Every structure is written in structure tokens, then in C-alpha cells.
Amino acid sequence: TQLLEQSPQFLSIQEGENLTVYCNSSSVFSSLQWYRQEPGEGPVLLVTVVTGGEVKKLKRLTFQFGDARKDSSLHITAAQPGDTGLYLCAGDGNTNAGKSTFGDGTTLTVKP
């Protein structure tokens, strides 16, 4: 079973601060995705990274896929209260495309 470990589990910061969330594994993933989930709703995709070393930017969010495709990070610049939510990383099996593994999630609270 492939495992994804996210850190930190909880993060509470003030508006305007920067933060980084990490997603680590001992397994190689063919691709890795980041989702954001709000209370009472299903997760919504933010980004998919496929190539080792890839960096993608989505406004104030920067996503990086590790060179060995075993880890990823999500960096938020100048966090806003609207960024509050549960952030989940998910990886697709390198040998079984149907298997999807999610990390435990990082609960982010941005205080105004």
C-alpha cells in the first residue's frame, strides 16, 4: 500500500503570512494532485503535477513535485481568510492507475 504523509496536520496563521504544506512518501507516484475541501463539500482539484521537478503556480499558490516524484509541496503566499480549508494531496499508483491514495490532510485556518 502506498502511503502519503502530510505535514503539518493543522496550521493556524494570520492573514498575510506565508505557509508551506508538505506531502511525502517513500513510493514513486506517476502523478500527484492537490485538492481543497470545504466543510460539507467534496474535495475540489487545485492542480496536478506529473513531471519530476515540476513547479506550477496558481495565483498565490505554488506547487512543486519532487525530482524523484515521491514528494510535493504547496506554498501559499500572503494567505487570506478565503484560503481556509482542508488541503489534501493525492497520488495515483505507479503500477496501478486505478488506485488512488490520499494524504491525511492539512487543516488550514487563516485568521483576519
Added chain:
Amino acid sequence: EAQVTQNPRYLITVTGKKLTVTCSQNMNHEYMSWYRQDPGLGLRQIYYSMNVEVTDKGDVPEGYKVSRKEKRNFPLILESPSPNQTSLYFCASSQLAGGHTQYFGPGTRLTVL
């Protein structure tokens, strides 16, 4: 509107009483999957389906059954629910497996007494 629907959204039942949670998507997606979400454990995959009549186990399949007789529907069946199956369940679909965007339903909160 492209969407994944689940029914019911909330269900309280008793141990041993068979139940089915329905999932339907209108995007003609080949891949569908069921997850359960528990506090501190993230989303864990129960079963997935690569296409009609093709299903396979995820990481936590015990106590669950699925079927995929039509492309749009992927029901989750609990033949004899137990309290440890109390959880929040999500159905998801994507164009294909492997790196494609998964679209999630709104979730079904199940309580087994």
C-alpha cells in the same frame, strides 16, 4: 450542469440492515471510485471502477460491495452495516484513471447504530 450526485446525503441506520448509497455522474466518465473519510485519516479508497463491469478493490474494501452495470451509476452496497462503517462517504468520477481530475459528489454521512 456537470456533476456527481449521491443519495441519500444523510442516513442513520441500525447494525445489520442492508443499505445502498447511489452515485451517478452525467459526464460520461469511465472511471468512478468510492472513498470514506474519517477524522485524521484523510480519504481512503474503498472500491473503484475503470469502466462498465470492471471493478476492483481499493485499500479498505471489507464490508462493502459495488457494481457498475451502467457507465453513469456506481452504487455502494453495505450488506450488513456495522458501527465501524459510520463515516462520511464520497463518490468520485474522472474521464480516465491515473492523474485525471476526479470530480467528487457532495458526500453521504452515514451513521450505523
